[in-house]
Amino acid sequence: MSLPAATRPGTARRRFRVLGIDPAVAGATGYGIVEFEGAVPHLLRFGALKLPTRATFAARLREIHNLIEKLVVEFAPDAVAVESVFTALNMRTALRLAEMRGVVLLAAAQAQIPAHSYSPREVKASVVGYGAASKQQMQQMVGSLLGLSSCPEPADAADALAVALCHAQAAWARDRIAIATGIRTAAAAPRIRTRAARV
Amino acid sequence: MSLPAATRPGTARRRFRVLGIDPAVAGATGYGIVEFEGAVPHLLRFGALKLPTRATFAARLREIHNLIEKLVVEFAPDAVAVESVFTALNMRTALRLAEMRGVVLLAAAQAQIPAHSYSPREVKASVVGYGAASKQQMQQMVGSLLGLSSCPEPADAADALAVALCHAQAAWARDRIAIATGIRTAAAAPRIRTRAARV
Numbered sequence: 001m002s003l004p005a006a007t008r009p010g011t012a013r014r015r016f017r018v019l020g021i022d023p024a025v026a027g028a029t030g031y032g033i034v035e036f037e038g039a040v041p042h043l044l045r046f047g048a049l050k051l052p053t054r055a056t057f058a059a060r061l062r063e064i065h066n067l068i069e070k071l072v073v074e075f076a077p078d079a080v081a082v083e084s085v086f087t088a089l090n091m092r093t094a095l096r097l098a099e100m101r102g103v104v105l106l107a108a109a110q111a112q113i114p115a116h117s118y119s120p121r122e123v124k125a126s127v128v129g130y131g132a133a134s135k136q137q138m139q140q141m142v143g144s145l146l147g148l149s150s151c152p153e154p155a156d157a158a159d160a161l162a163v164a165l166c167h168a169q170a171a172w173a174r175d176r177i178a179i180a181t182g183i184r185t186a187a188a189a190p191r192i193r194t195r196a197a198r199v
Numbered sequence: 200m201s202l203p204a205a206t207r208p209g210t211a212r213r214r215f216r217v218l219g220i221d222p223a224v225a226g227a228t229g230y231g232i233v234e235f236e237g238a239v240p241h242l243l244r245f246g247a248l249k250l251p252t253r254a255t256f257a258a259r260l261r262e263i264h265n266l267i268e269k270l271v272v273e274f275a276p277d278a279v280a281v282e283s284v285f286t287a288l289n290m291r292t293a294l295r296l297a298e299m300r301g302v303v304l305l306a307a308a309q310a311q312i313p314a315h316s317y318s319p320r321e322v323k324a325s326v327v328g329y330g331a332a333s334k335q336q337m338q339q340m341v342g343s344l345l346g347l348s349s350c351p352e353p354a355d356a357a358d359a360l361a362v363a364l365c366h367a368q369a370a371w372a373r374d375r376i377a378i379a380t381g382i383r384t385a386a387a388a389p390r391i392r393t394r395a396a397r398v
Contacts, residue, residue: 058308065305087290095284095297102301106264109257 014038016171019077019113020164021068022156023100025093026053029064030156033075034146034164041165043146044075048156057096061103068107080108081167083159084117118166123159126166138162213237215370218276218312219363220267221355222299224292225252228263229355232274233345233363240364242345243274247355256295260302267306279307280366282358283316317365322358325365337361 015037022030028048035042049067051060071077082104085097101117108115121131128141139151139158145165152158214236221229227247234241248266250259270276281303284296300316307314320330327340338350338357344364351357 058304058314061301061305062308065309085294087294091286091293094290095286095293098294098297099301099304102260102298103305105257105298106260106302106305109261110264115257 016079016168017044017075017077018164018167019068019071019075019080020160020162020167021080021082021104022159022163023064023082023097023104024156025057025060025096025100028154028156029067029100030154030158030160031067031071032152032157032161032164033071033077034161034168036168041146041168043148043152043161045071046152046157046161048154048160057099061100064100065103065107068104069111072107072111072113077113079167079171080104080113080115081163082115082117083123083163084119086120116167116170118163118170122170123162123166126169127162135159215278215367216243216274216276217363217366218267218270218274218279219359219361219366220279220281220303221358221362222263222281222296222303223355224256224259224295224299227353227355228266228299229353229357229359230266230270231351231356231360231363232270232276233360233367235367240345240367242347242351242360244270245351245356245360247353247359256298260299263299264302264306267303268310271306271310271312276312278366278370279303279312279314280362281314281316282322282362283318285319315366315369317362317369321369322361322365325368326361334358 015035017033017035020030020032020034024030028050030046030048032046033044035044049063051063055063068080082101085094085101087094089097105115118126124133124138125131127133127145128138133141135155139155139162142158142161142165143149143151146152146161152161214234216232216234219229219231219233223229227249229245229247231245232243234243248262250262254262267279281300284293284300286293288296304314317325323332323337324330326332326344327337332340334354338354338361341357341360341364342348342350345351345360351360
């Protein structure tokens with residue numbers, strides 16, 4: 001796959017948009033769009049899709065598909081990043097969550113956008129620095145990286161933004177390796193620089 | 200949900216169409232459409248979607264969604280029946296299969312068709328009479344119930360037809376219970392009668 005001009009390694013101030021998704025079976029599905037301009041992240045949108053408790057699973061699948069379709073049309077992200085299923089969950093919950101993830105992956109595939117999965121530990125390790133970080137630590141770090149005065153609310157949205165930031169870090173690493181080895185990857189993106197570091 | 204006239208309990212020679220799906224991660228995804236006219240099953244279509252080994256998972260999700268969309272438009276089934284994930288699979292395979300199932304459930308939800316899941320043991324118990332039946336026994340029984348001179352090929356398609364037959368049996372049982380208790384269910388369907396029994 002060839003890279004769009006805006007994401008080619010070496011292009012000055014290249015822009016790269018990531019849609020992060022944190023799917024949930026019963027609770028709210030978090031989402032967040034982050035644009036990287038050069039190495040600097042800009043928060044474009046975040047939120048959480050909360051459906052009534054009595055909503056059927058079929059309705060949840062449909063609504064999540066609709067949500068991603070709309071976000072893709074509005075923001076045209078270069079990549080979708082989604083949390084993988086935490087395998088220590090009980091089997092029934094894990095399978096339900098995987099069914100929901102399937103719909104997220106489908107929506108990305110239908111829009112021809114590459115989708116990347118990261119485990120909760122990978123996300124924490126990438127954003128905070130260690131995989132056993134608490135949820136609160138991660139949310140604070142997400143706020144800090146995005147230059148916000150407080151943590152993004154609700155927590156589901158912060159989790160989705162964390163996956164997006166994690167993907168950018170991973171893509172940056174793959175990009176550097178690709179440059180070093182002469183092989184390009186589709187996930188190329190700049191390393192995140194904190195807002196504080198810009199000043 | 201109110202029942203369509205054709206599936207209301209007590210309607211003479213009511214028709215009821217079931218789309219059975221047996222999703223597969225690496226192999227072929229089987230599908231089959233069975234129409235029940237009164238108690239008699241008629242085979243309308245069966246087959247298996249086989250993609251090149253090198254097809255990405257994203258492409259597989261997209262193709263399965265396309266397939267179900269097309270079958271739904273062509274046959275307007277009253278119900279979708281799909282195999283649930285066999286929990287003895289290794290976790291990675293089980294989660295991949297669940298992601299694929301999510302896409303099947305989404306396609307049904309988008310077409311406003313109720314989807315029902317059955318475990319492989321339930322399917323065997325319903326179609327053959329016991330849950331530990333061999334794959335071959337089940338395929339022979341599927342052929343026999345549908346009045347075919349040989350087993351439907353490939354095996355993935357036979358599995359999908361088995362899920363459709365299993366759903367009809369389950370729906371019939373629910374229907375009888377509903378009549379007995381005065382409560383209607385959306386899954387009402389007639390009991391399968393074998394072709395041999397008609398003669």
